[in-house]
Amino acid sequence: MKLPRAVTVLVDFTQALRAHGFPLAHEQVVMFLGAVRLLGPKSIESIRHAAHATLAPPADRHAEFEALFHAFFFEVAAVASAAKSLPEEDAAVKDKGEQRREPPEIEGANRSGKAATAQEILGIRQFDAGPDDQAVGRLEKEGPGALPRRLGFRKIPDKKGDALDLRRSMRRVVEHDGDVIRLMRGKRKSLQRPIVLLIDISGSMKAHTADYLRYAHALTQMADKVESFAFGTRLTRITRALKHRDPARALESAAAIVDDWDGGTRIGPALSAFMADPRYASLLRGAVVLVLSDGLERGDPKPMREAVARIRRRAWYLAWLTPLAADPRFRPETRALKDILKFLDQLGNGGSLSSLVDHTLRIGSPS
Structure with missing residues (x-):
């Protein structure tokens, strides 16, 4: 029409x-x-x-x-x-008909967390899928039994169930012309809680991005329901890419989808954009939410604080895992990180693949 x-x-x-x-x-x-x-x-x-x-x-x-x-x-x-994000001479052009090119380097920027910037860089990255190390194997082996669970709303048949299953009982009554043969019992099914990953892929996180994607891929393959998003200067859903069973193909697909690898940091606006989309915000209901980021928001901390507060109201569990916490002397120093501490269940160590797996396996017991 x-x-x-x-x-x-x-x-x-x-x-x-x-x-x-x-x-x-x-x-x-x-x-x-x-x-x-x-x-x-x-x-x-x-x-x-x-x-x-x-x-x-x-x-x-x-x-x-x-x-x-x-x-x-x-x-x-x-x-x-x-209205353009970058001057024409600095902007990396991504076109399906062109060969891949490396993202432009900015001298002196994004070499460490202290160099976090809001400047937008558009480009792609290529990742080595890497070998299946002990951390991934441990996640695959222990994860299904360790991930937090919840009770579903529908009952499943169980002779020793703790409640009558009226729906199935009435169906049997109808099938036997009104004769009550045996009342059916049932119990609520135990389900894994959904997991939402919000992965910082800005320049200050460049050294950890590959491990974070390997972790997200392993978790996607092991858990029942995982949604993954990458953010730097913009927000990108990478869930579908990580569903490929082959790690190399999954990382390659994710690299092709995301445009802002190793660029600036706009944590607050990215999380606000996530909450502004009703489809994405609905994923948080009763979910385990893990934000993998150094938390070095250099702009106004208010958008980040407000977005994290909104996520907290919907999520069952919210953790912020930062590579800076790998140092035992780490203390939150930026205004943004200090402001969100009251909304977090944990501010933890995101410095390695092993530390991410350790945290995942300790999140909680069945509710």
């Missing part, structure tokens, strides 16, 4: 935002169209207000959002150029 021209223009604007790295859910686009219809619109300002209210641009990207808005609706070339 062909959309009216006015609606097509608004939809094209949301596609332009997506093309510039703004994460928009389908529900947000529908809400945007509904808000414009509700407001009239009487003027271009009505569309602007509707866009800000429903598309929810991150606080640190308001200027970029405004530039794109002006560029799209007023066709001002000068403003359009300001």
Whole structure:
């Protein structure tokens, strides 16, 4: 069905935002169209207000959002150029028809956690899948019995069950023309809690990214339900890529999906974008959430604090695993990390694959 021209223009604007790295859910686009219809619109300002209210641009990207808005609706070339994340000569171009290229190096940036930056670098990485070490083997062997569990809502037949299964009992009554042969008993099934991984792939985490992806792949293969996301200057879902059984193929697929390897750090906006998408936020209900990041947010700590607080309200368990905690002398120093401590179940060691597995196996017993 062909959309009216006015609606097509608004939809094209949301596609332009997506093309510039703004994460928009389908529900947000529908809400945007509904808000414009509700407001009239009487003027271009009505569309602007509707866009800000429903598309929810991150606080640190308001200027970029405004530039794109002006560029799209007023066709001002000068403003359009300001909406780009990087100058043309510095921007890495990723195209399906081109060969892979290494991400550009920025002198003096992202050599350590102290060099965390918000600058965006677009590129790809190649990973060596590496051998199956003892840590991965231990996770595969002990994980199924150690991961936290919950009771499902549906009952399964069990002669020694702790409750009557009325649904199956009534079905047997109907099958036997109203005669009560035997009441069925049942119990609630024990299910593994879902796991959500939020993996920092910014430049300050470059030394740990490969181990984090190997861990995510091993966990995806072993656990019942794992959702994985990578974030640096933008948010990318990599769950499907990690479902490949072959580690090399899984890491290669993840490397091809993510655009912002080894770039800047925008933890708060990335987590805010995760919570702004209803599909992603719904994954947190009763879940084990592990954030693998150094937590070195160099911008305003408020978005990070608010996003972590919202995650805490939905999740069953929330841990922040940082490689900085591998040092026994580590103490949170940044304002952002200090602000989120009260929301965490644990601030733990994310310095190696072995430490990640150790933490996973200690998360908790069945609820």
